[in-house]
Amino acid sequence: MDFELILAIAFIVTAAAWIYDRIVYAPKRKAVMAEMAPEALSQLDKNTKQHLAETPKWLSEVKSYFVIIAVIFGLRSFVIEPFQIPSGSMLPTLKIGDFIVVNKFDYGVRLPVLNTTLIPTTEPKRGDVVVFKYPEDPSLNYIKRMIGLPGDVISYHNKRLMVNGKLVDESLLAELPVSLNPNREPVRLYEEHLEGVDHQVYKSFRRNPLEGDWVVPEGHYFVLGDNRDNSADSRVWGFVPEENLKGRAFYVWLHWNEFFSLPSFKNNGLIE
Structure with missing residues (x-):
């Protein structure tokens, strides 16, 4: 809908x-x-x-x-818009059931529905968590992390990310057993240092076939989920056109995973 x-x-x-x-x-x-x-x-x-x-x-x-x-x-068209996270592709940054707020003004004032830019503001930055219309079905909204800007060369091999020939720094924080991971498989928890944006990512122990090299065309962006081995992103369906961008996710204000559970405010805060 x-x-x-x-x-x-x-x-x-x-x-x-x-x-x-x-x-x-x-x-x-x-x-x-x-x-x-x-x-x-x-x-x-x-x-x-x-x-x-x-x-x-x-x-x-x-x-x-x-x-x-x-x-x-x-308000929804030009200022802020609420969304609920439906999947685990952005774990551990965003959990299933998180309610987030998206800044609609960051990437320009856009015409509702058509999403055409009326007034340019700022450009997307590497490391932003962005909401966009899914390229293969614009009626669906997706959320991922901005990795590649127009003209960038992106490589992903052996679970390591490279941007414009430079390996992205990361630090191993912990190895999590099945009981501590919603993916129901053991994972390694890393902190990734993406040009001044420090955020956490999951990587599983199993091999991931989603590898390759990509050159981001003009007017498009390359995005990845923070749950690197459990995310359908630009490695699967390609680049995000600029006109599909809806805004930058910046705040978690509520977590409510199941209808019969109690809402929680303990994870409220800015999205990194």
Whole structure:
């Protein structure tokens, strides 16, 4: 379900109803109220006034949602947008069930649904955690870490990442048994140092066939999941077009993994 498209349609429908009412029925209601005695007018509540001059009930109902939908649509389209993490591809940075907030302004003010840039702001940076429309199905939203910028040469062999011929530094933090890993397999926990952005990644002990060398074309980006051996990312389906970018994920505000579990705020904080 493309909620952004549904919200855009709701905004257009309620806005059209509001404008139609203002042009056609609002003057008629004003004329009717002008002819009423002050005592009678004072006894009318707001709902009754809205239905004077034979204003259709459906029109009053639809236009009544315009303001609240316009506020939600504006905030989600141009300022911030909430998402829930559905998979473990970004472990250990983001857990399944994390609710995050995405900054929609970082990569430019974009036209809703079409995602065309109206006002450029800043460019994506290596190490950002980004939300984007999945290239093979734009109705789906994906979240990964930005690794390759336009023109970069990316290599991934023997579980080591190389950017423009330079091996990305990493430090082994721990070896985690099955009981401590949601992947249900033992993994190594590393801290990766990606040009000033330090973040943690998982690597399994098994061999990963997702290896190769890539040159990032202009207007595209190369992304990886922090759960390196359990992530379908640019190694699988290719590059992310610039117009698919939705924003930068910057904050976890809630964790709620299962419907019948209690929400938790203990992992709230900025996303690294």
